[in-house]
Amino acid sequence: MNWEAALNAKAKPASNRKPQARPLRIGIARAIGQTFENWELLLIERLLSDRRFRLVAFLTDPAPHHAARPGLLARTVARLDNSLFARQPAYRARRFERARSSIVSIPLDETGENSDRHRLQLDLVLRHCEGALPETLTDSLRFGVWSLSHVFTQSGPVNWEGMGDVAEGAPTSHLSLFVETARQPERRAIAAAEFNVKFSAARNNAFMKEKSVLLLVRELRRLAETRKLPKPLKAADVVQPAPPPGLLTTGCYAAALAKNVTQRALKSVRRASHQDTAVWTLYSGRGSIDDFDPSKATEIPPTDTAIKADPFLFHHQGKTYLFYENYGRGDTRAHIAVGEITRRGFEPIGIALGGEEHLSFPFVFKHGDEIFMMPETHQRKRIEIWRAVSFPLIWEPYSRALEGWSAADSTLFHHRGQWWLFTNLSEHHAFEDHCSALYAFQVDGPELNRLVSHRRNPVVIGSATARNGGRIFSRHRRLYRPAQYNAHGIYGYGLNIMEIEHLDMEDYRETCVRRILPDFKPGLSGCHHFDASGSRYILDARLNA
Template identity: 75%
Template sequence: MNWEAALSTSPEHKSGQKSAPAAPLRIGIVRRQGQPFENWELQLIERLLADRRFHLVAFLNASKRAGENQAGMLTRMVAQLDGALFARQSDYGAKRFERARGTILTIPLDNVVEDGDRNRLQLDLILRHFDVKLPDPVLRNLPRGVWSLSHVYTQWGSASWDGIADMSAGAPTSQLSLFLETARQPERRVIAQAEFNVKFSAARNAAFIKEKSVLLLMRELRRIAETRKLPVPRKAPDAVQALSPPGVFKTGRYAAALAKNIAQRALKTVRRAAHQETTVWTLFSGRGAIDDFDPSEAIEIPPTDTAIKADPFLFHHEGRTYLFYENYALGDERAHIAVGEITRSGFEPIGIALGGTEHLSFPFVFREGDEIFLMPETHQRKRIEIWRAVSFPLIWEPYSRAFEGWSTADSTLFKHRGQWWLFTNLSEHHAFEDHCSALYAFQVDGPALKRVVPHRRNPIVVGSATARNAGRIFSRHRRLYRPAQYNAHGIYGYGLNIMEIEQLDMDEYRETCVRRILPDFKPGLTGCHHFDASGSRYILDARLNA
């Protein structure tokens, strides 16, 4: 589901007056001649065709030339086998493309330099989907330059070696870059980047990043369509590393690591099926706030076999400090929302706040006026739900819902300069449903969720190193902070980021990581992925060694 098709940004933005739409950007796509369209390309084409800001004019077909980047035979064999085993996916149904296919020109790239074709095309920019040098006359006639994604340079045929080098080197994340080249500055420059948690397979890693790269590319294309300004490069040309194919040593090292990963996954699957393996989280609480807490000094609230606690939220009410959390037992496949009280002597369970047949987590509890609300993650119900307290803390009634049919997770509401905002991790996907890769922002009318307006730069954060929410948004000393998960080293919830939100309005979003908490503040931990605070007390969760 495309969020832009369901929710459109209001044209009366800022001034309240409708502005005349700019002429659509005329786009050409360079592809390899005879190569079938990949799913990520079809997703991109569908979005371009659905957006009136763009006009997909032509496919410019190129042939592979001698001397270009080629991977060795061993690398090709490993990548092709890896892809056949772990990166297969169903075909993407590109309905708009099928209807519009006859209106999109298909031209050999070399022919574009001829005066007739150049004048007929009049392209604003080219998207390079194939690693081939563009003729200088083509580049000179592109006011918005040539755009390319980094995975384009790690591809031959239907196989990709993207991720093999990262995994053989034990890199914590894989990086996706969006490059720009212009006639005035023909060197490849980075204009946007994202980091993604590594998968157990390089082929799966590459397929996943390709799908998510559409989000990054479309966001930047929408930006230039609205502003008509080229992005400012994030790195100097000489800082852009060449994406060379891995050699025999790296490929062999990766093949050995892949065999080990497959064996470990098979063992985990067997153990989970026998209810012999459950992820166990524990809680740590102490005194401090989001900008100064020290997790090494925290006191543990340990789990039990029937009460494994995660996603903790604190709530101060009538002089008492309540703790809401995701609760499950060893062997459980779903969790419910439980609540307890933190007292001077420790922690006292109270009971179940919300249950049901679906998995519930992330019990974001907040106050508005005289009423108390609870917004848990209800991903399995494919919507966002808000509940209102009838008899706090155990009895709740449905209050509002939104995003019906959408795959959302870890949503949070907050006020900033008098305006309500909803941040949620929405998964727009075909083959890879994932809630760690993209953060979306919406202006809303408060807990009623009757008015929902998407941010102009959605998704405002791309990449599993910082995108997923890890608790509520905090305003402290006139600074805005967002806890975010650091998903890396192949581990969900490996670490915790403290992001400072530097700009938040309907035109832009900017944040910076001011602190990163790794699972080394206590012995025996393998992850930490959630933070909350109330008054002078904070709490976070951490994953225990299996």
């Protein structure tokens, strides 16, 4: 059971709930003899567990063909890459195992109005194999043929997705969801996402395939509710699948892979000897989220025992307090510390929260007369809120939510009479990752007794913008969300300022109005968090190793 099913199981039935529409009747087109990949099994499990869908048939291509085929060198490199860096445990699709006998399998070349396929009355087909589908099939589909971009970068067992990105040093890899209909047979993108590039193309591809299930299922749910195809994205926002790599690209990729593997090996040695510690520093200045200038900020430098990240400011009784993730060189976990920013500079006070697990992102806020903290506790597999007993050092547990789920960098805010919880959940099989999906919930406030999932969850997909980078701000009737820009293979490479343009239970839209890169001061390799209180702001930045 995933998090949404768990929440729905606890939810009370709504008295004004609309009658359930007929489920979307879905077919999946696959090459004959093709082994189910983990991402496909994950997708099938999602379809079988959701009443909005009915997986009716597998449409098998008895003579699969490929419009493009990589050369021998590219195939050899891709196979070696995959065997070394993309291995993962097999996904156990229990629902599929039980329901498999009820899903029919029909060859794609069986055409005609009297065929079994015609009587299936499919609404759409998910294409999992490259190549054109018969017109007799596409003409009968109300919502056309849907394809993920990685389908078009695979020839048999060889997939070259990401080879060009790694070879060229691209900041991100792109995923697109395409649709083709009888009326508009050309491929049109209806959704897209960007992901941080991995050190290996095979690992990059396996990661993106797993995350592509989030994008596809979200858009299928939207279709099931609206019964309308989404509007196509603007051409400028669409990246088409890459063609097979030639000799030059393959050679450049092999060299880049060798370099990346060597760097990772050296980093592992340094980490084992506690010599590879990410060192962050803080910068503070005067300004707000819509006008701050980090080049004019003053540094609050780290020490060997106090490396500071994820800073949050809190103004209380005339004093400005700074809460932050604190750790020392060689430490494997962090605690929450607090200090005060005075006219003389920064003065540490002590430990606010500690424990056996890693703690970070100490989001501090006030509600009524009480002060609360919601730190990141993903190692405890839940969201926790703590209440101040004796501010700023003594706190007690107050509430918790999403028990059993891995959540990171959560923030709570009140907007137009409604409390919202934004959090980065990791729904995963082989790749635990908190940077790829942002989830929104309506809640009843800090008590967290009532959580209602947003209808478009995850509302943001892709590591370029999904992960929270601080609290939500309301400024001049505009709503802003700091978000991490994870790119160039670096966690926390940059910081986005996202403006939330629309937020209700039916829809969510945001746009990036500013991006801060680690070039505002010398010697930086990343920046990923922002906060402000009154006229003062603070952000963190990663120092070059």
